[in-house]
Amino acid sequence: MGLLSGCATPGTRSVNASPVIAQAAAGEKVTLTYWTWLKDAQKVADIWNAAHPGVQVETVWIPGGNRGGYQKLYSALAAGGGPDLGQVEMRSLPEFMLVNGLVDLARYGAQDYSHLYDKTLWGQVSFTGGVYGIPQDSGPMATFYQPSVLDQVGGTAPGTWDEWAALAGELRRKDIYLDCFPLSDASVFAAFASQAGASWFRAEDDGWVINMTDDATMKAARFFDQAINDDLVQTSFRPYSPGWFAAAAKGTIASVVTASWGDALIKGVSGGEGKWRVAPMPTWAGSGFGSSYQGGSTAAVLANSKHPREALEFAVWMTSSREGIDAEISNSGIGWSPSPGFIGTPRQGPSDFFGGQRYNEEIFVPATQQQNTDWTWWPVTQQSFEILSDGFRKKASGTTLVDSIASAEQQIMAVFRNKGLSIRKETA
C-alpha cells in the first residue's frame, strides 16, 4: 500500500500547510545536504562546518539548471526525497513552487534578513507574502568586447543599440560578427525586452496577467528581426558554445552582451588575456533601462528538508556574510554578489585579464542600479522560453520574431490554463 500511495501524481501536497519544523535540540547533530552546480562548493561549506560543529553541510554537484540539475531535483522531489537545499535560479522559483517543492522561508523568519539583500533580488524571491529562496548570485548585464577587433573598423563599444547595429554592419565587411543572437535560448531576448521596459507577467488577486506584445517587446523584436535579416548577428551558434570559443579566439566574434558571470567564461577563450574590456550595455536610446539581468540563482530550502531552520541559517551565512561571499567567489566563481554593500574582495581592484580595468566597480556596480524592477518571473518560465525558442528557430524559414512572440503568448496562455491557473491578456 505504501508503494501505491507513492503512485499519486507528485507535487500535489503542500509542505507550507504543515506545521513549522522546530529547530534541532541542542546537542543534536544535523547534517544538511546542498545540491548545487557551483564548483568546489564543499570548500565554501567547510568554512561553515568548521565554525558550526552541530550543523554540518555536505554539497553534491548537479548539472547547471535545466541542463540536468532541475531534472534531478524535480525527480527527487517527486520521489519524496531530495536535499535540504538546492540551487534554483530566480526565474525557476515559481516553477518549483508549482510542484510544491519549496519551503516558505518567511515561516522560519526569513524577513529578518531581508535588509541584507539587494531590493530587486529580494523582490524576485518573494511571492504572495512568502519568501521562497535566499538570493545567492545575480547577473547584471554589460558588454564584453575586444578593442583590437573593433579597431579594425575604427569602432568602439557602442552606447546605444542603433550604434551597435551600425558597428555590426561595418564589421560584417571584414567578415566579423559583432555578437550572436541565440535563437535557441529566448531568455537572452527576454533580458533585452526587459531592458527596453517590458514586463511580461503580473500577479493579480484574480490570477496572472500576461502582456508579451507591449511596445517595448515589439521594439526589441523588430530590432533583432532587422539585425538577423541584415546578417548583422551570428545565429548558427550561441555564446559559450564550442563554436563561439573558437570564433572568439580567432577574432571573428568581437563582443558579447552578457551577464557579469560571463567574465569567468570569457577567461576560457584561448589567448584572450588582455584582449577583452567591459563597457556598459547598449541602451534603447531614450527609453528603458541602462542594464538588464540574466541568470541569478538562489539557495532554496526544498520541501522534504527535515531541518529548514538550520538550512535557512546556512543559506543566509553563505550569501550575505563577507567570508561566505568571498569563499563563493574564489572557489566557485559565483555571479554577482546579492549583498548591496559588498561585491566581494576578489572583485575589488583592477583585473589583469581585462587589461587592468576595474570593471566590477566601474561597470557592474552602476548596472545593478539600472535594472527593470517590475519584471516578475512566472510559474512556467522554462516552458515559455522553450515555446519562444521553438518559434525563434523558425526565423530561418521566414517567420519573424514579432510574429512568433505573438503566437507564443497564445500558447503560453494555453499552458497556464492546462494547469488550471487563471490568466488573462493585459487590456490597455
Next chain:
Amino acid sequence: MTTTSRAGQRPARQLPRTKARNNRTDGAARAPWMLLAPFLVLFVLTFILPIFVAVLSSFTKVTRSGLFGETGVESEFAGFSNYAQALGDGSFIASIGRMLLFGIIQVPVMIALCTVLALMLESASAKWPSFFRAAYFLPYGVPGVIATILWSFLYVPGLSPLFDIAALVGLTPDFLGANSVLWSIANIVTWSYTGYNMLIIVAQLKAIPGELYEAAKVDGASTFRVALSIQLPLIKPALVLTTVFSIIGTLQLFAEAEVLKTVAPAIDSQYTPNLSAYTTAFAYNDYNVAAAQAVLIALAAFTLSFAFLKFTNRKSS
C-alpha cells in the same frame, strides 16, 4: 498437477511413503518460485509497476488554483484529456514524424551496411576477419553520449578538420543546420550500431551448415550467387530481428539529440519523442501528459514492430 498424475502412475512404490512424498512435492512446487523470487520481485518493482503507474498517471489530471496552486491542488480522473493534449501538441507529433523519416532512411541504410559487412567478413576470401569484426564492433563499446561528444567536435565549424578538408574542394558543409542535423544524428547512430547488428548477422551466418556451401561449390555457384541464394535467405531471421530492434531504437532516440543540442541550435526541446516526454516530465513538471506521451511512444513502437513482423511473415508465406 503434473506431480500428482505422475504419482498416480506409480502407486505401488508410492503408498508407504505418501506423507514424506507430499512434503517433498510441496517443496518441489515451491522451489521454482523461490528461485524465481529475486527476479520476480525486481521485475515487478522495476518493470511491471512503473508501467502500471505510468498508465494510471496518464489518466490523471492535476488542477491548481491560485497563482501557484497555493490555494488548492486537485487530482482527478482525466479520461483521455492528457492524450488529447499530447496528440494536439504539434511539436510532439512533429517529433514522431521526424523519427519516422529518420527510421525510413537510417534503418535500411544501416541494415544494408551491416549485412554487406557481415557477408564480406564471412566470405572465403576475407583477410583477418576477426580483426575487422572487432574493429567494426568497437564503436558499439563507446557509450552514446561519448560518441555524440566525439562527433560533435567534428561537426562544429572552427574546430572540425572536416571543414578545412571540405574547403579544399570548395564545399562549405553545414552539419548542424535545421535540415541537416537529423542526418548528422543518423550518422552517429549508424556509426554506433552497425557493428553490433553486423555481429548478430555474423552469428547467424556461422550457423549455416558447411554442406550447403560445398553443394553450391559443386554446382559451380559464384560468391555472389552463394550470398544471394543461400546466405541471404538463411539469415532472414537475424535481419528481421535487427530491423525490429532498430525500429524500436529509433523511436527511443534520446541521448544523441540531447547531447548534440548544446552545439546545434536547430535541435529543440521536443526533437525526438523521448526527448519530448523527458522535457514535459522534468522541465515542465507535467508528469501526467508526459506519461501519456510515453504510452503513445510505446504503442507506436509496438505497432511499427508488429506491422513489420506481419509484413515479413506475409511475404515469406
